[in-house]
Amino acid sequence: MTPVVTQVLLKKKKQQTLARSMATKEDPTSEQQMYYKDVAGFFIFLLVVFTVxxxxLYA
Structure with a gap:
C-alpha cells in the first residue's frame, strides 16, 4: 500500500509544480487585451456620464 501512496503524492506534487509554472508565465497578448478592455470600459463610462x-441639463 505504501508505494501507491507515494506514487499518488509524487503525482500530486508534479501537478502542483506544473500549475505554478504555468501561472507564473506572463502572456503579453493577454495584458494588451486587458489594457484595451480597460480603455473601452473607460470610454463607455464617459459616454454614459455625458449622456446622463x-x-x-435638457430637462
Whole structure:
C-alpha cells in the first residue's frame, strides 16, 4: 500500500509544480487585451456620464 501512496503524492506534487509554472508565465497578448478592455470600459463610462449629464441639463 505504501508505494501507491507515494506514487499518488509524487503525482500530486508534479501537478502542483506544473500549475505554478504555468501561472507564473506572463502572456503579453493577454495584458494588451486587458489594457484595451480597460480603455473601452473607460470610454463607455464617459459616454454614459455625458449622456446622463445632457439629459439632466435638457430637462
Amino acid at each position: 449629464l445632457m439629459i439632466s
